[in-house]
Amino acid sequence: MFLTYLGRELRRRARQASIIALGLALGIGLVITVTALSSGVKNAQGEVLHSLYGQDTDITVTKTPKFSSAGSGFQRFRFGGTSGSGSRPKAGTTINVDSLTSTALGTLSNADVSKVAGLKNVAAAAGGLTLTDTKTTFKIPSENSSGGFGGFGGGGGGGSGSFGRFKLPPSISVDGTQVAGNGVALGPLSSAKLSSGRTFRASDANADVALVDSNYAKSNKLKVGSTVTLAKTKFTIVGIVSQSAASSPPDVFIPLERAQALGTAQGKSLKGEVNTIYVASTSAQNITTVSKDISTAVPGSTVTNQNDLAKELTGSISSASSLANNLGKWLAIAVLAAAFLLAVLLTSSAVARRVREFGTLKALGWTSRRVVGQVVGEAIAIGIIGGLVGVGLGFLGSALVSDFSGNLTASLAGPTTGSATPGGARTFTGGGFPGSGGGGIPGGGGFAGIRNASAAASHPVTVHLSAQVTGSAIAAAVILAIAGGLIAGGFGGWRAARLRPAAALARVE
Amino acid sequence: MYKLTGVTKDYPKGRGVVHALQGVDVTIDDGEWMAIQGPTGHGKSTLLQMLGGLDRPTSGHVLFGDHNEDLAELRESQVTKVRAESIGFIFQTFNLVQTLNAQENVETALVPLHIHAAERRQRAEAALADVGLADRAKHLPSELSGGQQQRVAIARALVKQPKVLLADEPTGNLDEGTRDEIIGLLEKLWRDQQLTMVLVTHDSTVARRAERLGIMRNGKLSIRQDTRQRGVPAGGGATGAGVQPAPTA
Numbered sequence: 028m029f030l031t032y033l034g035r036e037l038r039r040r041a042r043q044a045s046i047i048a049l050g051l052a053l054g055i056g057l058v059i060t061v062t063a064l065s066s067g068v069k070n071a072q073g074e075v076l077h078s079l080y081g082q083d084t085d086i087t088v089t090k091t092p093k094f095s096s097a098g099s100g101f102q103r104f105r106f107g108g109t110s111g112s113g114s115r116p117k118a119g120t121t122i123n124v125d126s127l128t129s130t131a132l133g134t135l136s137n138a139d140v141s142k143v144a145g146l147k148n149v150a151a152a153a154g155g156l157t158l159t160d161t162k163t164t165f166k167i168p169s170e171n172s173s174g175g176f177g178g179f180g181g182g183g184g185g186g187s188g189s190f191g192r193f194k195l196p197p198s199i200s201v202d203g204t205q206v207a208g209n210g211v212a213l214g215p216l217s218s219a220k221l222s223s224g225r226t227f228r229a230s231d232a233n234a235d236v237a238l239v240d241s242n243y244a245k246s247n248k249l250k251v252g253s254t255v256t257l258a259k260t261k262f263t264i265v266g267i268v269s270q271s272a273a274s275s276p277p278d279v280f281i282p283l284e285r286a287q288a289l290g291t292a293q294g295k296s297l298k299g300e301v302n303t304i305y306v307a308s309t310s311a312q313n314i315t316t317v318s319k320d321i322s323t324a325v326p327g328s329t330v331t332n333q334n335d336l337a338k339e340l341t342g343s344i345s346s347a348s349s350l351a352n353n354l355g356k357w358l359a360i361a362v363l364a365a366a367f368l369l370a371v372l373l374t375s376s377a378v379a380r381r382v383r384e385f386g387t388l389k390a391l392g393w394t395s396r397r398v399v400g401q402v403v404g405e406a407i408a409i410g411i412i413g414g415l416v417g418v419g420l421g422f423l424g425s426a427l428v429s430d431f432s433g434n435l436t437a438s439l440a441g442p443t444t445g446s447a448t449p450g451g452a453r454t455f456t457g458g459g460f461p462g463s464g465g466g467g468i469p470g471g472g473g474f475a476g477i478r479n480a481s482a483a484a485s486h487p488v489t490v491h492l493s494a495q496v497t498g499s500a501i502a503a504a505v506i507l508a509i510a511g512g513l514i515a516g517g518f519g520g521w522r523a524a525r526l527r528p529a530a531a532l533a534r535v536e
Numbered sequence: 537m538y539k540l541t542g543v544t545k546d547y548p549k550g551r552g553v554v555h556a557l558q559g560v561d562v563t564i565d566d567g568e569w570m571a572i573q574g575p576t577g578h579g580k581s582t583l584l585q586m587l588g589g590l591d592r593p594t595s596g597h598v599l600f601g602d603h604n605e606d607l608a609e610l611r612e613s614q615v616t617k618v619r620a621e622s623i624g625f626i627f628q629t630f631n632l633v634q635t636l637n638a639q640e641n642v643e644t645a646l647v648p649l650h651i652h653a654a655e656r657r658q659r660a661e662a663a664l665a666d667v668g669l670a671d672r673a674k675h676l677p678s679e680l681s682g683g684q685q686q687r688v689a690i691a692r693a694l695v696k697q698p699k700v701l702l703a704d705e706p707t708g709n710l711d712e713g714t715r716d717e718i719i720g721l722l723e724k725l726w727r728d729q730q731l732t733m734v735l736v737t738h739d740s741t742v743a744r745r746a747e748r749l750g751i752m753r754n755g756k757l758s759i760r761q762d763t764r765q766r767g768v769p770a771g772g773g774a775t776g777a778g779v780q781p782a783p784t785a
Binding site: 028031032035036038039383384387388389390391392393394395397527528529530532 | 591616617621640
């Protein structure tokens, strides 16, 4: 009888039921589309951000580099004499410099890595070195009066030496990556795909082996078995990896231990040092807590998680995120609230027209609960129909977003102090360009930092926005549909049940 | 079946109060057919509502059934149960559910009794057959005449085999011919099933056919024992204590 009565009643007021169902469908469809859009934007952001520092990394820990004051910030190359000592190579001598340096980021120790790995809710931690290998060849010019060679760009000890026009030397971005331990899944290499050869093994820790980026390999005609020279050391290429189009993925990966042995930062060896710690949390819910714990455990460090980096993203991805999370969210809530209100009003109106009918049923012995149940059942049925149509509209909306939104661009914000993007934009304190050697020879780090920053700003990453309907969105739709029915039916049913049968029967329809 | 003592019912109206019933005392025996007549607005339907537990008196007692349950004191759920099991109602405007067919309308009276669907269907079909509407079981109320709709309502009232049948102006919306038909049917059923029947009417022709007649005036009930004293009998001599014979077909 319940279903028979329910079906007949819905058929009787089919137009009204359709209006209610359509209202609910629009609200629910919008909620699903906006949720899918948010999820898609988040995935796109994740794709951009994960390519920077690896698939499973939740948090990165870095330190702002400290440069000495202008003038003495330049590392000086020693050519067999000290600056100003009057002892310098003969004019016309060719100098070859191959330096592997870290300048964009400050250093942290292996002990810091262990400290972070031991914190509560940390699933894994791995150290990494983001370095730049720069090869410079130049001839010693004619003598200058001040002795020594200053840096370029002023502030160095150099005087008015005529170096002529100096072009930025080519550089190779290098990532020193952990090859053993449970942190091996972290870092930029974890999001790269092996296209030929093999990846690192634990036994490669102290070997001169490398993985190269597929684009870099193609440009430089490299293959598995070729060699690449870093800091005057030949590394054999054992594998080639392809990486997603993110801002400046490393060209070459080498074992962390080798990077530590060969790399320098402001003239000091990087043995036992890293400049980024990649951290995986035990769960997404713990990320904020872990971030705080790391800040306490490693004072002076910059701790950044995905949410922080997401704020630094600019471009259409940022606009899409803002659209989904602000306008989209509130529009969906407003439409849903309006749909619920419409459902309540129309259901109440329908119940008011059936007061005498309900009074008769109560006279026949129907309990208030049974009468209310009938009304609520009708409202829930309409809600479920609206929910099903809403899910369909949600899928349609998401498909339209995916098809017509096109690609999103994402750039990291320009050079800012304290940004934790490994190898990314940095400001450089101190004057000129910090060198990596003894003289005022520009080091690679500064150039690499600028290269990365300009690359990030001038070559934004393109990712495709794909709005995906998730299971949780569908579940939310079902819950919303039932909730809409319960609210509308409950209110209407209460109206139906509260009248005494005599009063209900006295109503004129 | 019923014993009413000092039953009053007041309704607030603006700043004042309407005294719909003013101290009604009456006893209705098992198997009795009582008619209640009177001008409109003098409390006839209100009294019927007290008898059916559709409303509560302001004061007084409405004792019902073999166990003398006071309908005025029972909880709402208990009164609902009494209505479901023991009291059948017939209304002036039929009050059928428009979206259910005749058989389903009759079944609505059996739903509160938690009877299995198959048995419900069977009993509904039998009840419709008793009122001569077996062939109209699948018709919606909108497809039935007034008289047929009232027959469906009678079937609905009697399908649960109640102890009491309360009818509020059952022929009020019917023409003369149909009126006689319906009253004849009610009389037959009353006799066959030994019901206690209380019928409210403003129609003397209908009232005369009852065993006992009560007159409601200004919320007070006065009882007449013998309806033949009120007017011209419908036809034939008395067959019992004030019972009018059923009209011949």
